[in-house]
Amino acid sequence: MATDVAVRAVKLVREYPRRDGTRILAVDCLTMSIAYGQVFALIGPNGAGKTTFIKMCSTLVTPTSGTLVVNGFDVNREDAEVRRTVGVQLVNRRALYWKLTALENIEFFAALHGMSAKECRRRAAELLPLMGLERQAGERVETFSGGMMQRLMICVALLHTPRLLLLDEPTAGLDPVTASDLRYHIKQFARDGSAVVVATHNMSEAEDIANNVAMIGQGKLVAYGTPSQVRALYGPTLAEAKFSGDTSGLDAALGIFPHLSLQPHGVGAVTARFSADQDLERVAATIRVRLTDTGSPATLEELNLRKPNLDDIFIHYTSAKKAQQ
Ligand SMILES: Nc1ncnc2c1ncn2[C@@H]1O[C@H](COP(=O)(O)OP(=O)(O)OP(=O)(O)O)[C@@H](O)[C@H]1O
Ligand SMILES: [Mg+2]
Structure with missing residues (x-):
């Protein structure tokens, strides 16, 4: 379905059950939209609901109530289409197969996306150098440093050229040069027309890369706008x-x-x-x-x-x- 916004969330709610029978409101009546061609920074304290929002946008977690439309597809009813058009990098390094090499991981995820072997080779040849991993293509992931795994997870997220890229703390654990390089590529990816959502605790990073910033506190939107609008308080x-x-x-x-x-x-x-x-x-x-x-x-x-x-x-x-x- 044609759409002008990458994400449209209306009164979005996600609850998690607690052991004692009560519920945690991880995302609480969140209404906001994210346009194509922009980097959107999600900021907020630990436990604010940033990762939960990213997981809902990538169909890893279902909303409890409200509407969430991603790339024109409803996350509940059209989840396969959502997965086909989003790329997601989460903090969990176990998302990679440690016994496989970097290239084998890429081949595995390319197959899941239904990409041909030729297309996979073409993308691997683009993405591995982009993330500074071309020399490690044949190395097993279990031998990688944390930052190298992080970069490989971003390669995997970019593999099928998603229209919406969801990055959860993408520069955490990266050295300053690699982090700055990645910020450049994030901006470039948005300039090319996709939308990029970046959850970050690094405020200068948010100022640097984001066209819009949403500050979330206890699952609610507490501030929203361009970095200068948010700073205007x-x-x-x-x-x-x-x-x-x-x-x-x-x-x-x-x-x-x-x-x-x-x-x-x-x-x-x-x-x-x-x-x-x-x-x-x-x-x-x-x-x-x-x-x-x-x-x-x-x-x-x-x-x-x-x-x-x-x-x-x-x-x-x-x-x-x-x-x-
Ligand atoms: N699988 C789960 N089961 C139960 N509660 C959860 C689960 N995942 C998240 N939560 C709770 O939901 C709330 C929001 O968590 P979330 O991980 O989305 O926050 P966050 O903003 O990403 O935090 P951080 O900055 O620490 O990564 C927290 O109270 C957390 O404890
Ligand atoms: Mg998180």
Whole structure:
């Protein structure tokens, strides 16, 4: 079926049963779409639901409710078509056959996709050098380093030239040069017209490669847009203030600042982040007045003003203690 979006999720839900009979809401009423020709970064803390979303898009896990259409095919009713048109790399290295060589793994997965031997050879000759594995083509996977396995899993995901490529933490465990090389290929793949979904914990990677970013927290969409739209939360200037001493009253003292989040560090140290104007002295003076007015014994140790980045946005949405907006 012709479609202009690679992924359309509407009120998508996935629950997992717990042993005690209750349920984990891994993906909770998620509505979003992913267009062709773009790299889409999925970010969020451990357990947010990123991998579950990727698994649903590749039919490895079925949705509990809601709609999920991938490359124009419904994941429930047209799962074979979905599998034919998506490529997926998951964190699990056991997805490869360790007793087989790299090339034999590629041949095995090519056969599953119904590719001819000739087509498989052509793709292997393209992909193995692309991922820097041409010299290891005849080596058994059990002799590979973690990064080499990761690169081979990406070769396998790309084998049938999918219209949607799903990558779960693709650069985790890769050396910086290989990771940067892979980021280049991810962008190239999207420029060629496919959609690429990348789950990552690396915020500078998300800023670098993504046209759009979705931040997920407890299965829900908490922020969405281009990296600069997502970063716009704080405005042009973010204040980062470090406090020591009794910091229990900081919430009340600093609650006047927009987008306040408080992050504890060890015993009695807290970093506060909030939107601020660009005058360091003025911000410091306001903080001191507020500490006095609210009777807070906390001490302001350090104050910096800077341009916010995606790390700050991530911390804002996931910090343990956050002032109500
Ligand atoms: N097979 C499973 N059975 C039961 N619960 C599961 C299963 N897979 C995932 N979960 C739960 O679903 C939630 C979402 O997990 P998921 O792996 O999707 O998160 P994630 O965002 O990929 O996290 P991470 O950053 O750690 O990879 C978590 O609470 C997790 O414990
Ligand atoms: Mg995961």
